[in-house]
Amino acid sequence: MKDVRRDAWVLRDDGLAALVRELARDGRQVIGPTVRDGAVVLAEVDDAAQLPHGWGVELAAGQYRLVRREDAMVFAHSAGPQSWKAYLHPQHVRRWTADRNAGGEWTVRGEDEQEADATPAYAFLGVRPCDLRAIAVQGRVLGGGPGADTAYRRRLDRAFIIAVECTDPGATCFCTSMGSGPAVDRKDRGYDLAMTELLDEGGHRFLIRAGSDAGAEMLTRLPVEDAAPMTETAARRVVADAAERMGRSMPPVDLHALMAGSTAAERWNDVASRCLTCGNCTMVCPTCFCTTTEDVTDLTGDHAERWQRWDSCFDLDFSRLHGGPVRASGRSRYRQWLTHKLGTWHDQFGESGCVGCGRCIVWCPVGIDITEEAAALAEETGQPENRGSVQTAEPVRHARQEGGGRR
Secondary structure, eight states, rough: OOOOOSSEEETTTTTTHHHHHHHHHTOOOOEEEETTTEEEEEESSSOOOOOOEEEEEEEETEEEEEEEEESSSSOOSOOOHHHHHHHHOOOOOEEEEEOTTSOOOOEEEHHHTTTTTGGEEEEEEEEOHHHHHHHHHHHOOOOOOTTHHHHHHHHHHHEEEEEEEOOOOOOOHHHHHHTTTTSOTTTTTTOOOEEEEEETTTTTEEEEEEEHHHHHHHTEEEEEEOOOOOHHHHHHHHHHHHTTTTTTTOOOOOOOHHHHTTTOOHHHHHHHOOOOOOHHHHHHSSSSSOEEEEEEETTTSEEEEEEEEEOOOTTTTTTTTTTTESSSHHHHHHHHHHHHIIIHHHHHSSOSOOOOOOOOTOOOOOOOOOOHHHHHHHHHTTTOOOOOOOSOOOOOSSOOTTTOOOO
């Protein structure tokens, strides 16, 4: 038997088919990147051929374009419009149902209890380091504390996560300045397997290592080879090169302090003149978690349901009280989103709510750039530079239980 507790192994390109096959054999629903509707999107994958071999993307503020690469790299593309929260924190979930019998009595059934045994056992293939951090950040919000979402907790605990280090960052990526990439943090317990894709004179291959007992067991079933020192060196080099090619960066200031000290800044008026308050940024953000509830009945009134769905702080009704919305202006709503994401998130959860994936920049219809706005606020308020640290309050422990990827 292979000593899978070694630091790293090599999986050849054709070994991805074995990985997908073994995950499916375990009864897992494999979710990975695939090309659909002119974008790299997340979808169920039952064959490694469905992965985006030879596809890349060109990104800019308010722009996304799928492009053909000159090679057959599988994961050399930046984050698409979806994140893994679509599976861990679904957009639309039924919370309970109620039925009235002939005697007029109601029977209420909680969906959480009904669906406990039906929770999907996902395998997430191709999780970027920024998204791995996002899962940890959102897991801290939804997976623990007195208001923990037990259904979320089950989905996360049952998931098998294969992270892929970033080797080709997009023009809107800024994970390096947020301390969330492009390398997978080896101290993070949030992944089962981690891979680095290489394509050079040594061939197309993946340096692969286990991050959990479940990941180590999976390695025993894959056609892995010994990793030569030069392969490990090459993997470190391509990730380090990616860090040097980030398309964006946050200003080197204390963002928590910046948000607290700039609530009256003139810059909020400037961004409000451009913002459509459409909420796209919150929908594509991998850490935004706000929801609302909707109650529906059938025509007879004998059957009722409560559904939970994603909501956005850009929605005018989001802060509505008996006298009207608390944040009626676009200025106040954008300010609420940005100051929470970069500032008061620290007060609530001990870390930033931004992981530097750049999705909010790409999918904003008018190209509002969160890094540009933060830099403008820093310049206007005279925030001193703090070049010695990234924008995290403390190391983020992953929200999953020890071992991860349990069956």
